[in-house]
Structures are given as structure tokens and as C-alpha cells.
Amino acid sequence: xxxxxxxxxxxxxxxxxxxxxxxxxxxxxxxxxxxxxxxxxxxxxxxxxxxxxxxxxxxxxxxxxxxxxxxxxxxxxxxxxxxxxxxxxxxxxxxxxxxxxxxxxxxxxxxxxxxxxxxxxxxxxxxxxxxxxxxxxxxxxxxxxxxxxxxxxxxxxxxxxxxxxxxxxxxxxxxxxxxxxxxxxxxxxxxxxxxxxxxxxxxxxxxxxxxxxxxxxxxxxxxxxxxxxxxxxxxxxxxxxxxxxxxxxxxxxxxxxxxxxxxxxxxxxxxxxxxxxxxxxxxxxxx
Amino acid sequence: xxxxxxxxxxxxxxxxxxxxxxxxxxxxxxxxxxxxxxxxxxxxxxxxxxxxxxxxxxxxxxxxxxxxxxxxxxxxxxxxxxxxxxxxxxxxxxxxxxxxxxxxxxxxxxxxxxxxxxxxxxxxxxxxxxxxxxxxxxxxxxxxxxxxxxxxxxxxxx
Ligand SMILES: Cc1cc2nc3c(=O)[nH]c(=O)nc-3n(C[C@H](O)[C@H](O)[C@H](O)COP(=O)(O)OP(=O)(O)OC[C@H]3O[C@@H](n4cnc5c(N)ncnc54)[C@H](O)[C@@H]3O)c2cc1C
Ligand code: FES
Ligand code: FES
Numbered sequence: 001x002x003x004x005x006x007x008x009x010x011x012x013x014x015x016x017x018x019x020x021x022x023x024x025x026x027x028x029x030x031x032x033x034x035x036x037x038x039x040x041x042x043x044x045x046x047x048x049x050x051x052x053x054x055x056x057x058x059x060x061x062x063x064x065x066x067x068x069x070x071x072x073x074x075x076x077x078x079x080x081x082x083x084x085x086x087x088x089x090x091x092x093x094x095x096x097x098x099x100x101x102x103x104x105x106x107x108x109x110x111x112x113x114x115x116x117x118x119x120x121x122x123x124x125x126x127x128x129x130x131x132x133x134x135x136x137x138x139x140x141x142x143x144x145x146x147x148x149x150x151x152x153x154x155x156x157x158x159x160x161x162x163x164x165x166x167x168x169x170x171x172x173x174x175x176x177x178x179x180x181x182x183x184x185x186x187x188x189x190x191x192x193x194x195x196x197x198x199x200x201x202x203x204x205x206x207x208x209x210x211x212x213x214x215x216x217x218x219x220x221x222x223x224x225x226x227x228x229x230x231x232x233x234x235x236x237x238x239x240x241x242x243x244x245x246x247x248x249x250x251x252x253x254x255x256x257x258x259x260x261x262x263x264x265x266x267x268x269x270x271x272x273x274x275x276x277x278x279x280x281x282x283x284x285x286x287x
Numbered sequence: 288x289x290x291x292x293x294x295x296x297x298x299x300x301x302x303x304x305x306x307x308x309x310x311x312x313x314x315x316x317x318x319x320x321x322x323x324x325x326x327x328x329x330x331x332x333x334x335x336x337x338x339x340x341x342x343x344x345x346x347x348x349x350x351x352x353x354x355x356x357x358x359x360x361x362x363x364x365x366x367x368x369x370x371x372x373x374x375x376x377x378x379x380x381x382x383x384x385x386x387x388x389x390x391x392x393x394x395x396x397x398x399x400x401x402x403x404x405x406x407x408x409x410x411x412x413x414x415x416x417x418x419x420x421x422x423x424x425x426x427x428x429x430x431x432x433x434x435x436x437x438x439x440x441x442x443x444x445x
Contacts, residue, residue, distance in 0.1 A: 001349075002309055002310075002311070002314075005307070005308075006308055006309060007288065007289070007308060008308035008352065010354075033350060033352070033355075034332060037332070037350050037352075038332050041330065041331065042331070052354075054355070078344075101420075102419050102420030103345060103398075103402075103417055103419065104338055104347045104398075105420065107344045107345060107346055108347075108350065189419040190333070
């Protein structure tokens, strides 16, 4: 299986890549290539020009400054998993990366590619919503900040222009009164989610002062279960309240029926992932 | 389309090739350099039978462009055995019956080799997780896991 013909350019810097995006018609960035190349082989995508961004140092690396963690867009899944900074300060991202694809894919696939690609089955977008992440995006006119909240507009449709590059992701280090939960239902190892839910919860005494519930693969793009969040915020969470939140999750889902199941099944599974993630998050925030 | 002249180390020996940008690494290895130990199964990044080692990491060579291997280090199943005989991982697959038809085996071996470099003393769960990018349609995996366990022991004693 082979792709259409294209020209290949290895970009030496972010500026070089942006210039090529501007000058070469329908050019595409090549990150890990594990969504783009399969699509090109199936001829769902036929970009005439690929800009390889694997050798740009500014897109690599994970560092902690104050309480902000900066993750280069070209950080691979396996680098996320191995990162001591993330294990200590953002374990949700580590647990999510462990459930993406398989070891070989995780050696190539990048967090930036996963966020920008636009398949509702991608796991990082919902995680970014739960973490309230901030994206650093660079274009011809310089850098801008873009909250994850509001970035995901639809399938293959994000708040990023064709001549812009996602440079880095910023997330806040997890605090002592916070806890995360992450559950992803899949048919087999390496598969995309039937439904998945990352949850980030903040406690103030016994009350939940803040909660963010992300949902993967149950809508045209990653979404938050906002109604469920509102129900839980300011409350002491017990199982009755979690049940009510689960009902709101089902109402928020609009999954497409496919080989992974019917729309109804997927919505119910999403609710179950949320129940489990909230319970884990509560327990972790308390301990 | 302009072809690219690439060179890389394959199993420790320098090789060169003239490739179109769209040529996949697995095609260069099999058709250009004619080392056919690396197999092609799904060609859509799922089965893992095209797994090779690129710069010390397991990758699916059907999902890496040949131009991306330029200047790199590639290891295929042909690079495992030495003049002294089979590699410990290969020997373990023979002894534990870690294969039936053999189609998935070259990639299983290259993956097991890299996995044990990264994690020399793995638990069974870690082996299952570490080998989960490689599909086998024959064995039911049990003997593959046993072979990796046995190879780990051998390599630790060596
Ligand atoms: C067998 C298999 C199983 C998988 N399972 C999962 C799974 O369970 N969960 C999951 O989330 N994903 C899964 N994936 C997808 C995988 O994680 C991809 O690696 C990921 O979706 C895309 O990242 P990439 O680095 O490979 O990007 P590419 O494929 O290189 O790029 C994807 C798209 O994003 C654009 N892009 C990439 N980087 C940037 C950037 N920095 N700025 C702007 N645009 C950019 C590209 O131009 C392209 O349009 C799977 C893939 C395979 C092959
Ligand atoms: S041939 Fe199946 S993953 Fe490469
Ligand atoms: S031995 Fe036949 S596919 Fe694995």
C-alpha cells in the first residue's frame, strides 16, 4: 500500500516549517505520522508536500517552571510515560498515554499530532479538556495562546489555521487537594476507545470545589460533560449524586453507531467510565 | 518526484538507497536491499509484523518513510544471530515453541530483543504489555510469552 506522490522537506526550525506551510499549496506537517501516513495510504489524504517536524528542538522536551508544565508538541507517547515530571505532577497524562495504541505506535505518535489530528477517537483532546490545558500555537504573525477549552470544534476541525503549528502544551501541576481518574473502554489492546473519560477533581474539605469531565469518542469531537460537572460542583459527592451525573453524561453523548457498538451502548459505557473515573479521582484527592 | 539519496546503518553495515519520498522503510528493506526477514502484513500500522529497530526503538516500518531513516541505525531480524549462533531470543523461541507458521516471528524477535534491552527483568504482565503491538494468528501467545521469559533469564545469566 503506497501513498500518492509528494515532496518531502525536513524542517530545520519552526519558522522554516511555517514558511513552507505558507508557500507550498496544501502542504501538511508530518509529526509521528501514525494518523497521517495510514490516511495517505488509504488515499483519504493526498497532500502534495510533507514538512517533517521531527528534527526541530523547540518542539521537544518536558519541563516544569513554577507550577506550569510545558510539553513540546513533538513529545511521543512513550516519552510522556517515561517522564518523571509528569509521573509526579501530572499523572493523568501518563495514565492516558499508557492506553494509547501499542508500544511501537507510542514510539512515534506525538501528543501534538494526537491533539491536532481531529479524530474523535484520539485520547488526548478529552484529557486536555480535563486538565484545562493551554496550547502555544505559532503562525506567520508569531505566537498565541489558545485554551484547550474551545479548541475542538468538530471532526478534523480545530481552532488552528493551516499555516499554524502547535508548539507546546501547558498544564498546571496537580495540587494536593486534587485527584484524577482515567478510564477507557476498548475492545482490545491497541484499539481506540469505545468510550473514555478523563476526570480532574478538586476538593475543598469534603466538598468538590471543581471538577472537569472529558469524554472521548462519543461526539464528533472531544467534549466536556458540563451539565454533570455543574451538578457535582460545590457538593459533597456520594453515589446518589454520581448516578445523577451519569444520567447527564448519557444526555450529553451523541456517538456515531459503528463496529464498536450502538449509540445507546456507547453512551452508557461513557457514563460507566465517568462513574469509575469520579470514584478514583475522589479517592486520590482525599489521600 | 525528486528522489532522495539516503544512507543508514542496517544491522551494523552501511547501506545506501535512492528513494521516492513516499517509499516506506519496509519497502526499502525488502525490495531495494532485499532483506526479506521483515514482513508485511496489514500495511495499515496494526499488525506489527513489519517491526524493526530504528535508532534503538521498535517501530512499524510500514509507517515510517525511508527518508526518515536517513543517517539512522536500523536493526532487522537478520541482524540478531552472530557467527557464534542464534541470539538468546531466537534460541528461546525455538525451545519454547514460540511460533507455528512463523509469519509474525521475525518481528516478535526484534521486538522481544528491544523490549528486553529496555526491561531486562520483566513480569509476565509487563511482557504482555510490551509485546502488545505484535499480532500472532497461530500460537495464542502463551508460548511467545514463555519464550520471552526464558530469553530474559538467559540474557541475565550471560
Ligand atoms: C494501530 C493504531 C492504534 C492507535 N490507537 C490510538 C488510540 O488508542 N488513541 C489515540 O489517541 N490515538 C491512537 N492512534 C493514533 C496515534 O496516536 C497517532 O500517532 C496520533 O493520532 C497522531 O499523532 P502523530 O504524531 O502520529 O501525527 P501525524 O499522523 O504525523 O499527524 C496527524 C495530523 O496532525 C497534524 N499535526 C501533527 N503535529 C502537528 C503540530 N505540532 N501542529 C499542527 N499540526 C500538527 C498533521 O499535519 C496531520 O494532519 C492509533 C494509531 C494506530 C496506527
Ligand atoms: S505491516 Fe502491519 S503494522 Fe506494518
Ligand atoms: S506463528 Fe503464525 S502468525 Fe504467529
